Amino acid sequence: MSIRVLIADDHTVVRDGLNLMLTHLDGFEVVGEAADGDEAVKQAVRLRPDVVLMDVQMPGLDGVEATRQITELAPKVAVLMLSMYGDDATTIGSMRAGARGYLLKGAGRDEVAAALRAVVSGQAILGQGVADALLARIGxxxxxxxxxxxxxxxxxxxxxxxxxxxxxxxxxxxxxxxxxxxxxxxxxxxxxxxxxxxxxxxxxxxxxxxxxxx
Known part of the structure; x- marks a missing residue:
């Protein structure tokens, strides 16, 4: 069965690019899109996707708070953050909010696909660059x-x-x-x-x- 994905990003070009990428990969189905955090929460609760591919910075409700609400309202829905920002505070805040993974937007197609599969299966994933920065923060x-x-x-x-x-x-x-x-x-x-x-x-x-x- 295909992994059902909800894409949440405030930039149309990013949503279109991710949609196109996932459409051309075996085993994925894009079931919805959201342009802000509030819509991401509503869509996640209504559609119950396997995973939400979530941007961090969006107008209104940001990705971290949207993740927290999705985790509370639809706990079986995994969240994978995909952001331009890999700073420690954002990464840790996202994971504490309930995200199961964190990737930077420079991640390649294969890395994104592997991370989506991993978080849906219950694993925790940190992309290249994010893990090293977080370990430095831990010390x-x-x-x-x-x-x-x-x-x-x-x-x-x-x-x-x-x-x-x-x-x-x-x-x-x-x-x-x-x-x-x-x-x-x-x-x-x-x-x-x-x-x-x-x-x-x-x-x-x-x-x-x-x-x-x-």
Whole structure:
């Protein structure tokens, strides 16, 4: 079955371009368009699409508030933000409002299609550039040169820090905007690189080296 998409953007040329792009991709059906946030909410509630492709800045009700209302009124409808703005405040605000993904408008056709499929399936998606900026906002545990486990990747250090602070797998996934399965895979890699058997040993080792996320 095709993924039913509602396009919300205040620029006609953008809506037309997205509509044309999705029409030429297998597995997608554009079921409606909205030129502002209020109309996006109304259309989402009335049409119940699988996903709303949502611009952030629109007249009247902006995309973030529209996402919050859609999440409350039609919780089964996924929202994927597509914006020119990738600043931390907008990204975090969108995800807190209920968006399942965030892409910049420079994203290519394949990236947009993959992100739509992902958020409909329940995954959280951050596009190129957005993820790096957000991780910088979260902050790394310490400088690479001073880090006690240089064999870990930047993301694995984040995961270990959150683990050491007592967060469970689902909580880590929510914080980093990834799926619990992704976190589980990263934890398995961390255990192997650190030479520990399980979560408890990893936490103890992290604490011994002064890693405890505030």
């Amino acid at each position: 790394s545990v310490t400088a690479v040169a001073d880090y006690p486990f240089p064999e870990l990747s930047d993301r694995e250090r984040e995961v270990l820090a959150l683990l050491a602070a007592g967060h469970r797998t689902n909580e880590i996934a929510t914080t980093l905007f990834v799926s619990p399965k992704t976190v589980s895979n990263q934890l398995t890699s961390v255990y192997a690189k650190l030479g520990v058997a399980d979560r408890t040993e990893a936490i103890l080792l992290a604490h011994e080296h002064g890693i405890s996320r505030r």
